[in-house]
Amino acid sequence: MPHNKGTGRGWVLPLCWSAVLLDGFDLVVLGTVLPVLLRNKVWDLSPGAATFVSTIGLVGMTIGALVLGTVTEVLGRRRALIVSVTVFSACTLLCAVAPSAFLFGLLRFVAGLGLGGCLPTAITLVSEHYARSGRPGTATTTVMTGYHVGAMATALLGIALIEPLGWQSMFVVGALPALVLVPLMIKYLPDSTTPVEHRPGSSIKQALAVLFRGRMIGVTIAFWVTSFMGLILVYGLNTWLPEIMRQAGYPLGAALGLLLTLNFGGVVGLLVAGVVADRIGMKPATLGWFVVAAVLLALLSIKMPGFALYVAVFLSGSFVFSAQVLVYAYTTRAYPAEARATGLGWTAGIGRIGAICGPLLGGLLLTAGIVYPWGFYAFAVVAALAAVGVGALNAASRLPEETVGSNAETSHQ
Numbered sequence: 001m002p003h004n005k006g007t008g009r010g011w012v013l014p015l016c017w018s019a020v021l022l023d024g025f026d027l028v029v030l031g032t033v034l035p036v037l038l039r040n041k042v043w044d045l046s047p048g049a050a051t052f053v054s055t056i057g058l059v060g061m062t063i064g065a066l067v068l069g070t071v072t073e074v075l076g077r078r079r080a081l082i083v084s085v086t087v088f089s090a091c092t093l094l095c096a097v098a099p100s101a102f103l104f105g106l107l108r109f110v111a112g113l114g115l116g117g118c119l120p121t122a123i124t125l126v127s128e129h130y131a132r133s134g135r136p137g138t139a140t141t142t143v144m145t146g147y148h149v150g151a152m153a154t155a156l157l158g159i160a161l162i163e164p165l166g167w168q169s170m171f172v173v174g175a176l177p178a179l180v181l182v183p184l185m186i187k188y189l190p191d192s193t194t195p196v197e198h199r200p201g202s203s204i205k206q207a208l209a210v211l212f213r214g215r216m217i218g219v220t221i222a223f224w225v226t227s228f229m230g231l232i233l234v235y236g237l238n239t240w241l242p243e244i245m246r247q248a249g250y251p252l253g254a255a256l257g258l259l260l261t262l263n264f265g266g267v268v269g270l271l272v273a274g275v276v277a278d279r280i281g282m283k284p285a286t287l288g289w290f291v292v293a294a295v296l297l298a299l300l301s302i303k304m305p306g307f308a309l310y311v312a313v314f315l316s317g318s319f320v321f322s323a324q325v326l327v328y329a330y331t332t333r334a335y336p337a338e339a340r341a342t343g344l345g346w347t348a349g350i351g352r353i354g355a356i357c358g359p360l361l362g363g364l365l366l367t368a369g370i371v372y373p374w375g376f377y378a379f380a381v382v383a384a385l386a387a388v389g390v391g392a393l394n395a396a397s398r399l400p401e402e403t404v405g406s407n408a409e410t411s412h413q
Helices: 009-039 047-075 077-095 101-133 136-165 168-175 177-188 204-211 216-247 252-280 282-299 306-332 337-367 371-396 406-412
Strands: none
Touching (some): 009 047, 009 077, 009 216, 047 204, 077 177, 101 136, 136 168, 168 177, 204 216, 216 252, 216 282, 216 337, 216 371, 282 306, 306 371, 337 371
16 A cells, blocks of 8 residues: 555655644644634633633643553554544634534644644654664654744734634634645555554553553653653743733733744754754753753843844743753653554653643743743743753663664664
């Protein structure tokens, strides 16, 4: 069949990148339409209901990452990714015609299930196909640039579309790419380099058992802590950076510009981080990235002139966002093939709980009236805790070569 033949690896990166771009779209789309829904009293939406709708989508993503990441071990990477993209695209389209806030929230939840499974499956598929090339870190961080390109494109689409076409247009535009992407994936996307049928005795129970066997318990918990802290940063900063800057006295236009700068920094940082990780190794790169992120976030608490501020925010985005992706890339190399997607699914799923906590942390500091400068200090501490998690991982992951996966670790030698 076509997807298993010589069409092969060349299709993996662009198709997975496109799937991850749609995930990035979802990161920002609700933020672009919620002000309109609240202002126009669509469905008589209250701020409390808006918060519920925001949170329920993230809950869906958490469950999707945990469940689909695990089921992938028996369903197969290719099939799981196609199901994920189809589910969240269909639900995104239906959001445009939702008759009530309850059904809108329900659709966001189901879309979240698909989105949660999309990211770990796409990253696992890419890392497996590029593991023997000596560039698995570069491939993983490259596919994740789609996430931030999607986030930036959504912010720009919101400016262009909402006023003339209404908030519904954002969900239609977000769903349309699947009409092209899903048929291309069905025809050209190859499966894992170690497909399900070639993994003897592969099962959900066995995959989960690998995560908690012997010294892998320490590795698994360290990944969970690091991912939790990393996604507090990603979602906390994306949600609250404009408001923190406004509280600091910068004009709102500059604050929104800084959000774009933050995500642009994320794209550039991802391209650099992957190359560095492939050169010096995943452990030192991930640890170093979180340490630098902590220092840069603390520096943002200092009032700066315009150009210096944009440079500082750009660098913060470069290190904060790519540090989290290095965690994902590292995870794919710490587990054997029969538990790789499960390990990454659970790391991403626990991280999604951090994604819920990030906006809450900023909200608490805002309510207390201390979001500037203490918001940046709080985020700097979170980055430092993530670095501690990586340090614990270094101590825990002195594992036998065959457990770690020789094709991953020896690529640097």
